[in-house]
Amino acid sequence: MNAQLQPTGSAYFIAKETEKPENHTLSVLVDNEPGVLARVIGLFSGRGYNIESLTVSETEHEKHLSRITIVTRGTPHVLEQIKHQLERIVPVHRVVDLTVRSHESGQERPLERELALVKVAGIGEARVEALRLADAFRASVIDANTEHFIFEITGKGSKIDQFIAIMKPLGLVEICRTGVAALNRGPQAM
Amino acid sequence: MSNGQNERREMTGAEMVVQALKDNGVQHVFGYPGGAVLPIYDEIFQQDEVEHILVRHEQGAGHAAEGYARSTGKAGVMLVTSGPGATNAVTPLQDALMDSIPLVCLTGQVPTSLIGSDAFQECDTVGITRPCTKHNWLVKDVNELAATIHEAFHVATTGRPGPVVVDIPKDVQFAKGFYVPPQIAPRTSYQPKVQGDLEKIKAAVELMAGAKKPIIYSGGGVINSGPEASHLLRELVDLTGFPITSTLMGLGAYPASGKNWMGMLGMHGTYEANMAMHDCDVMICIGARFDDRITGRLTAFSPNSKKIHIDIDPSSINKNVHTEVPIIGDVGRVLEDMVRLWRASAKADKKALYPWWEQIAKWRARDSLAYKMNNDVIMPQYAIERLYELTKGMDTYITTEVGQHQMWAAQHYRVEKPNRWMTSGGLGTMGYGLPAALGVQIAHPDALVIDIAGDASVQMTMQEMSAAVQHNAPIKIFILNNQYMGMVRQWQQLLHGNRLSHSYTEAMPDFVKLAEAYGGHGIRCEKPDELDDAIKEMISVRKPVLFDCRVATLANCFPMIPSGKAHNEMLLPDEATDEAVANAIDAKGRELV
Numbered sequence: 001m002n003a004q005l006q007p008t009g010s011a012y013f014i015a016k017e018t019e020k021p022e023n024h025t026l027s028v029l030v031d032n033e034p035g036v037l038a039r040v041i042g043l044f045s046g047r048g049y050n051i052e053s054l055t056v057s058e059t060e061h062e063k064h065l066s067r068i069t070i071v072t073r074g075t076p077h078v079l080e081q082i083k084h085q086l087e088r089i090v091p092v093h094r095v096v097d098l099t100v101r102s103h104e105s106g107q108e109r110p111l112e113r114e115l116a117l118v119k120v121a122g123i124g125e126a127r128v129e130a131l132r133l134a135d136a137f138r139a140s141v142i143d144a145n146t147e148h149f150i151f152e153i154t155g156k157g158s159k160i161d162q163f164i165a166i167m168k169p170l171g172l173v174e175i176c177r178t179g180v181a182a183l184n185r186g187p188q189a190m
Numbered sequence: 191m192s193n194g195q196n197e198r199r200e201m202t203g204a205e206m207v208v209q210a211l212k213d214n215g216v217q218h219v220f221g222y223p224g225g226a227v228l229p230i231y232d233e234i235f236q237q238d239e240v241e242h243i244l245v246r247h248e249q250g251a252g253h254a255a256e257g258y259a260r261s262t263g264k265a266g267v268m269l270v271t272s273g274p275g276a277t278n279a280v281t282p283l284q285d286a287l288m289d290s291i292p293l294v295c296l297t298g299q300v301p302t303s304l305i306g307s308d309a310f311q312e313c314d315t316v317g318i319t320r321p322c323t324k325h326n327w328l329v330k331d332v333n334e335l336a337a338t339i340h341e342a343f344h345v346a347t348t349g350r351p352g353p354v355v356v357d358i359p360k361d362v363q364f365a366k367g368f369y370v371p372p373q374i375a376p377r378t379s380y381q382p383k384v385q386g387d388l389e390k391i392k393a394a395v396e397l398m399a400g401a402k403k404p405i406i407y408s409g410g411g412v413i414n415s416g417p418e419a420s421h422l423l424r425e426l427v428d429l430t431g432f433p434i435t436s437t438l439m440g441l442g443a444y445p446a447s448g449k450n451w452m453g454m455l456g457m458h459g460t461y462e463a464n465m466a467m468h469d470c471d472v473m474i475c476i477g478a479r480f481d482d483r484i485t486g487r488l489t490a491f492s493p494n495s496k497k498i499h500i501d502i503d504p505s506s507i508n509k510n511v512h513t514e515v516p517i518i519g520d521v522g523r524v525l526e527d528m529v530r531l532w533r534a535s536a537k538a539d540k541k542a543l544y545p546w547w548e549q550i551a552k553w554r555a556r557d558s559l560a561y562k563m564n565n566d567v568i569m570p571q572y573a574i575e576r577l578y579e580l581t582k583g584m585d586t587y588i589t590t591e592v593g594q595h596q597m598w599a600a601q602h603y604r605v606e607k608p609n610r611w612m613t614s615g616g617l618g619t620m621g622y623g624l625p626a627a628l629g630v631q632i633a634h635p636d637a638l639v640i641d642i643a644g645d646a647s648v649q650m651t652m653q654e655m656s657a658a659v660q661h662n663a664p665i666k667i668f669i670l671n672n673q674y675m676g677m678v679r680q681w682q683q684l685l686h687g688n689r690l691s692h693s694y695t696e697a698m699p700d701f702v703k704l705a706e707a708y709g710g711h712g713i714r715c716e717k718p719d720e721l722d723d724a725i726k727e728m729i730s731v732r733k734p735v736l737f738d739c740r741v742a743t744l745a746n747c748f749p750m751i752p753s754g755k756a757h758n759e760m761l762l763p764d765e766a767t768d769e770a771v772a773n774a775i776d777a778k779g780r781e782l783v
Contacts, residue, residue, distance in 0.1 A: 081505065
């Protein structure tokens with residue numbers, strides 16, 4: 001969190017940040033209408049909040065509802081503000097802080113998964129090694145010729161980070177990541 | 191208003207706009223025509239239920255609609271063309287957003303087929319206005335137009351009120367489709383919570399009953415909630431015997447003549463109000479938002495109090511100041527419960543508050559709004575006092591611009607009723623007051639509408655004098671003319687070593703001649719002993735008036751909480767020597783606004 005935003009909005013003394021910033025994952029249910037994503041993103045940029053990751057897709061086609069998953073970073077006080085500010089947006093139906101919700105039910109964090117496509121080019125020993133490691137990470141080969149692979153890997157962000165780091169010396173060319181998709185454990189909806 | 195014959199009637203988009211305005215009870219629209227709204231103007235021409243007020247600049251239309259809304263409690267409506275029409279509307283939209291004013295802005299847009307082609311007078315209106323509206327829409331299908339306009343009125347006027355924009359491409363205005371009358375069913379995602387949590391209200395009443403040094407701090411939310419909320423606020427103050435102060439936006443909710451009234455609080459608030467805020471043990475914030483102009487240094491803000499915060503917007507709770515008892519709901523509804531619960535328990539003994547009132551009396555005796563009278567030069571405070579004395583019995587509405595005169599007006603013009611005080615609080619828009627006065631006068635044709643103005647602010651929207659003359663709106667523009675941007679200069683004296691960079695207006699227009707040029711009436715007054723007669727003349731003229739009140743050029747606005755200071759570190763007028771002013775703010779405070 002940008003230290004200058006504490007206390008929010010006020011231009012009087014800039015107080016030292018005493019709370020520690022945390023990463024939280026928010027689920028936001030919105031009407032899938034033009035401009036709704038711009039409203040959400042505009043809120044974050046306009047008020048100086050961080051977006052670490054953002055994923056959006058229509059999840060309930062018949063009701064035209066989209067679910068936006070945002071990983072953001074801020075102090076507890078700022079995270080509460082983010083939630084309330086999101087709730088003010090007219091086409092926003094619900095906002096749930098999945099991280100807070102998972103803490104309430106005794107979990108450390110919500111279930112979070114990310115998908116990445118990783119292109120690795122190379123020949124000889126490096127190529128063999130890349131394939132062997134991909135197998136260890138349960139990444140699957142979705143495209144290949146004699147000089148490259150494209151791996152598809154799914155998992156927690158940290159696992160993907162690790163996979164990418166390992167692929168770097170083996171001829172990593174480019175990466176595409178989806179951003180985090182998240183749900184809470186248990187039978188209830190958000 | 192809606193009747194059966196409108197049921198799915200086929201009409202053009204432009205007809206729908208006018209029909210939707212009628213069905214939403216709109217009588218006046220402030221606007222300016224242009225290419226992309228010509229079909230709507232053509233419809234307006236062919237009817238006389240909705241009256242169009244032609245302004246001279248779209249910003250004027252917006253502020254006029256704001257004044258209209260603030261003084262009536264209804265939505266203000268503006269109609270502008272695409273491109274520059276829409277961009278000129280941005281300032282009043284943001285102004286209305288920050289002060290929670292219901293404003294419906296209809297904008298024309300280039301035909302849908304041209305959107306994105308950099309067409310003549312095209313701009314991304316919904317993109318530009320997204321952050322300065324509560325919500326906005328681009329209507330691409332004529333069959334959605336009527337429902338969208340109804341929804342726009344609903345969103346603007348319910349919950350925390352605010353501005354909305356409906357952007358209507360020209361081909362949609364020409365297209366034929368089916369009109370639907372206002373739908374009652376609100377959309378599922380937009381359901382503002384209006385009823386407060388009863389348990390929280392009980393907790394609040396308990397806390398209040400045990401308070402030894404309570405204070406009520408009310409704001410614009412009370413006015414927005416409607417006249418009943420102001421009535422209930424007065425009742426609560428009477429029942430509890432608590433002292434009450436108010437923000438700039440909330441003036442009039444509790445009468446300035448009321449015995450528990452402490453005056454406005456905040457940066458230029460009274461000594462007693464700010465000291466009581468600092469020393470209180472229970473603070474009841476009603477429809478206000480702990481703005482930085484109110485709190486001063488946050489770390490030193492009312493350090494020993496428990497805070498109750500009533501607000502309809504959950505994001506206002508704990509935004510700047512931590513609250514022990516947050517109550518989310520409409521001020522009127524919550525106060526109704528609060529008054530009822532207080533009556534039912536009614537255990538509080540007003541005598542317990544005597545020591546607190548004694549302390550307040552000591553602060554009051556400091557007479558923080560005092561100023562040195564001068565027999566040769568009109569003191570700005572004196573001008574406002576005389577204006578108040580000569581207009582107080584009348585059906586008066588006050589608007590202001592932004593700056594020193596605004597603060598003096600807030601300090602010295604005693605507002606008695608809600609919806610009588612129109613000012614730009616959050617955004618601080620110079621140029622708000624004159625067009626706002628026009629809007630108020632259109633809503634209240636027989637009332638006395640006065641814009642207390644500064645010579646710099648008033649020149650920002652002076653052109654609306656022409657609109658006032660055209661529409662026979664006899665607004666009175668009472669200019670405290672000190673030839674400076676007074677508040678800018680005051681800050682330069684405080685913060686920038688008295689280097690008065692560009693805050694002096696060397697070429698001031700002759701306001702009397704200017705008034706006459708517009709077809710209005712001009713008055714100039716330079717001597718204190720001529721002031722009363724001049725004000726009486728202003729009141730009696732049934733024409734727009736520019737009153738050039740020449741006041742002491744170097745007077746500054748006190749008391750003041752300097753930047754970075756706490757409520758109990760006010761700079762009082764009798765202490766504000768040149769040296770004290772120069773040293774009031776340390777290096778760290780200088781970086782702030």
